[in-house]
Amino acid sequence: MKDNFCVILAGGAGSRFWPYSSTSEPKQFLDFLGTGRSLLQMTYDRVCKVVDKENVYISTNKKYKDLVLEQLPALAESQILFEPAVRNTAPCIAYAMYKIKAINENARIWVTPSDNLVVKEAEYIDTINRGFQFVSENDCLLTVGIKPNRAETAYGYIQIGETEVDQNLFKAKTFTEKPNADLAQIFLDSGEFYWNTSMFLWTAQAISEAFEQYMPELAHKFSDGKDFYNTSEEQAFIDKIYQSCTNNSIDYQILEKAQNVYVITADFGWTDLGTWNSLYTLSDACKDGDNNMLVSGKTLMYESKNNIVALPEGKLAVIQGMENFVITENKNVLLICRREEENRIRQFVNDTKVQVGKEYL
Amino acid sequence: MKDNFCVILAGGAGSRFWPYSSTSEPKQFLDFLGTGRSLLQMTYDRVCKVVDKENVYISTNKKYKDLVLEQLPALAESQILFEPAVRNTAPCIAYAMYKIKAINENARIWVTPSDNLVVKEAEYIDTINRGFQFVSENDCLLTVGIKPNRAETAYGYIQIGETEVDQNLFKAKTFTEKPNADLAQIFLDSGEFYWNTSMFLWTAQAISEAFEQYMPELAHKFSDGKDFYNTSEEQAFIDKIYQSCTNNSIDYQILEKAQNVYVITADFGWTDLGTWNSLYTLSDACKDGDNNMLVSGKTLMYESKNNIVALPEGKLAVIQGMENFVITENKNVLLICRREEENRIRQFVNDTKVQVGKEYL
Numbered sequence: 001m002k003d004n005f006c007v008i009l010a011g012g013a014g015s016r017f018w019p020y021s022s023t024s025e026p027k028q029f030l031d032f033l034g035t036g037r038s039l040l041q042m043t044y045d046r047v048c049k050v051v052d053k054e055n056v057y058i059s060t061n062k063k064y065k066d067l068v069l070e071q072l073p074a075l076a077e078s079q080i081l082f083e084p085a086v087r088n089t090a091p092c093i094a095y096a097m098y099k100i101k102a103i104n105e106n107a108r109i110w111v112t113p114s115d116n117l118v119v120k121e122a123e124y125i126d127t128i129n130r131g132f133q134f135v136s137e138n139d140c141l142l143t144v145g146i147k148p149n150r151a152e153t154a155y156g157y158i159q160i161g162e163t164e165v166d167q168n169l170f171k172a173k174t175f176t177e178k179p180n181a182d183l184a185q186i187f188l189d190s191g192e193f194y195w196n197t198s199m200f201l202w203t204a205q206a207i208s209e210a211f212e213q214y215m216p217e218l219a220h221k222f223s224d225g226k227d228f229y230n231t232s233e234e235q236a237f238i239d240k241i242y243q244s245c246t247n248n249s250i251d252y253q254i255l256e257k258a259q260n261v262y263v264i265t266a267d268f269g270w271t272d273l274g275t276w277n278s279l280y281t282l283s284d285a286c287k288d289g290d291n292n293m294l295v296s297g298k299t300l301m302y303e304s305k306n307n308i309v310a311l312p313e314g315k316l317a318v319i320q321g322m323e324n325f326v327i328t329e330n331k332n333v334l335l336i337c338r339r340e341e342e343n344r345i346r347q348f349v350n351d352t353k354v355q356v357g358k359e360y361l
Numbered sequence: 362m363k364d365n366f367c368v369i370l371a372g373g374a375g376s377r378f379w380p381y382s383s384t385s386e387p388k389q390f391l392d393f394l395g396t397g398r399s400l401l402q403m404t405y406d407r408v409c410k411v412v413d414k415e416n417v418y419i420s421t422n423k424k425y426k427d428l429v430l431e432q433l434p435a436l437a438e439s440q441i442l443f444e445p446a447v448r449n450t451a452p453c454i455a456y457a458m459y460k461i462k463a464i465n466e467n468a469r470i471w472v473t474p475s476d477n478l479v480v481k482e483a484e485y486i487d488t489i490n491r492g493f494q495f496v497s498e499n500d501c502l503l504t505v506g507i508k509p510n511r512a513e514t515a516y517g518y519i520q521i522g523e524t525e526v527d528q529n530l531f532k533a534k535t536f537t538e539k540p541n542a543d544l545a546q547i548f549l550d551s552g553e554f555y556w557n558t559s560m561f562l563w564t565a566q567a568i569s570e571a572f573e574q575y576m577p578e579l580a581h582k583f584s585d586g587k588d589f590y591n592t593s594e595e596q597a598f599i600d601k602i603y604q605s606c607t608n609n610s611i612d613y614q615i616l617e618k619a620q621n622v623y624v625i626t627a628d629f630g631w632t633d634l635g636t637w638n639s640l641y642t643l644s645d646a647c648k649d650g651d652n653n654m655l656v657s658g659k660t661l662m663y664e665s666k667n668n669i670v671a672l673p674e675g676k677l678a679v680i681q682g683m684e685n686f687v688i689t690e691n692k693n694v695l696l697i698c699r700r701e702e703e704n705r706i707r708q709f710v711n712d713t714k715v716q717v718g719k720e721y722l
Contacts, residue, residue, distance in 0.1 A: 298717060317695040321697075338682040352677065
């Protein structure tokens with residue numbers, strides 16, 4: 001247990017939920033489900049059932065320091081890794097790995113997003129524990145795949161190899177990002193494709209070898225800091241090198257290339273809360289008789305159905321004659337958008353930045 | 362000129378523009394047209410071209426005292442009549458009349474709403490001056506009728522008698538509130554019906570006689586105060602009697618009953634800004650290429666047309682896939698409503714009061 005570590009990635013900007021989620025308060029810090037705990041807090045609570053509290057690390061953008069400390073007061077500041085720039089997953093995972101390796105050469109590291117939802121906690125805990133066991137016994141990089149229950153086009157998929165190397169454990173064969181509807185249906189029907197949770201397990205040893213092989217430049221940048229990690233000079237070192245890192249994802253640069261990638265398949269009621277529609281599909285409890293979903297705020301609805309409404313605390317929306325819309329507001333921005341067009345929200349964010357002003361982001 | 366007085370009625374709650382206009386800041390205090398002057402200020406500016414500044418009075422609800430003083434700093438506090446309760450037009454017109462009569466027995470009084478728009482100012486000034494002249498020479502109650510240019514169902518109509526007693530001056534024959542579309546078309550085609558502007562001119566003598574004849578109880582209440590008007594005891598007297606006044610309109614209780622009611626007909630580009638659609642019809646200047654009207658705030662529009670958007674200063678609305686909606690926000694309320702359903706806004710206000718709470722009004 002003491003060799004098990006977890007890194008929760010909480011640096012995302014959450015622009016697909018803009019303006020409800022914003023760069024100043026991204027979705028992982030919001031209580032989307034009205035449970036009283038933010039997505040990050042729920043993730044942390046779950047993680048602590050598998051990993052010792054002092055071995056849980058949060059990787060986030062520097063600007064969210066106060067939010068993390070406020071939401072997770074049990075954390076020591078040394079358990080938070082501050083990314084001084086937005087550089088996708090490869091640099092922050094490398095940073096966390098070298099820092100943890102400097103503490104414990106035998107570390108096993110579990111990397112997890114901060115904004116997923118898990119419904120079946122016992123199955124989840126069991127899956128992660130088996131994953132830790134497997135990576136401690138095998139020189140491999142392990143991903144977690146979820147058995148799909150629909151032809152979802154918003155997720156990434158992992159194809160598994162034919163041979164079950166251990167119970168629910170397979171070699172990974174291919175990775176596919178967000179397939180179109182036809183392809184997603186083929187994936188679903190084949191039984192060979194699993195949703196990519198972006199949760200990974202590996203030993204510090206295995207992932208450091210992978211970095212050295214597939215991203216040697218990045219590996220050298222971070223291994224150069226071995227004398228600084230977990231000292232007062234760590235942040236200054238990171239600040240110095242981070243800007244120069246290329247924007248790269250761990251999936252693309254390592255997992256799709258390495259030969260020792262495995263998948264542990266599971267079904268623990270997992271959802272990536274990546275879009276309003278995924279939240280809508282999930283949350284029957286928050287819907288009224290006309291299938292309007294109220295995430296936050298108050299509403300009076302007339303001749304309106306199938307809408308998603310997310311408002312600041314205490315705000316009232318009186319809505320008449322609307323069907324299948326996302327209606328969301330935060331601070332100085334109101335967004336009204338047809339639900340089937342929600343993938344354009346990122347474009348709206350960009351247009352706002354260019355045409356209106358950064359103060360609206 | 363010194364005998365000419367004007368009373369601007371500015372006590373309305375503006376619920377048809379809720380929440381953009383609210384009980385705390387009704388429409389007459391808002392700059393609906395982006396001119397830099399509120400509807401009340403524009404009315405005051407126009408009125409001062411016909412009546413001496415010191416003879417202009419504002420009748421408003423007590424709670425709007427600060428708003429009136431702030432928007433019309435040239436006014437002495439004695440020129441503002443504070444209604445301690447909402448009681449429609451008859452009580453506040455009676456109050457103003459007795460107060461002005463106590464200053465000048467020969468007063469001619471012009472009563473006007475505070476929230477109309479006038480485009481042709483020269484014709485307007487000429488009409489009012491001719492009206493003052495007519496009422497000073499004839500014992501009558503004079504209304505101002507506008508030649509209709511469309512079969513508007515949101516206005517009241519006055520039918521004129523056949524004989525033109527003076528240029529553009531007729532006896533009033535009937536009054537009709539908000540006809541249905543068929544009737545409005547018949548009115549328009551007949552050429553006998555004029556829009557009721559709710560502007561009235563009369564001598565203090567003529568209107569006091571009408572009050573005594575048709576509303577004797579109200580007349581006695583206010584005439585009892587003749588020793589208090591324009592003294593430090595005026596407000597206390599009004600506060601004492603006002604609550605007991607019945608909610609009555611001058612139109613229904615006097616103008617539809619009296620035998621000496623006349624109409625001066627005019628065409629000075631008049632609009633009652635009574636509804637979002639009347640504002641929309643009027644304001645070509647504020648529309649974008651897709652006929653979206655932006656009253657205030659900022660917008661980014663996608664696949665959206667024929668909408669009316671009114672937001673707080675500095676607020677951005679990103680709107681996709683909306684047609685023919687009113688989208689308006691103020692403080693703690695957002696309203697989205699199909700334009701053709703805007704006559705239900707008063708119902709929404711009432712539902713909000715009952716089902717959500719008064720703090721949202």
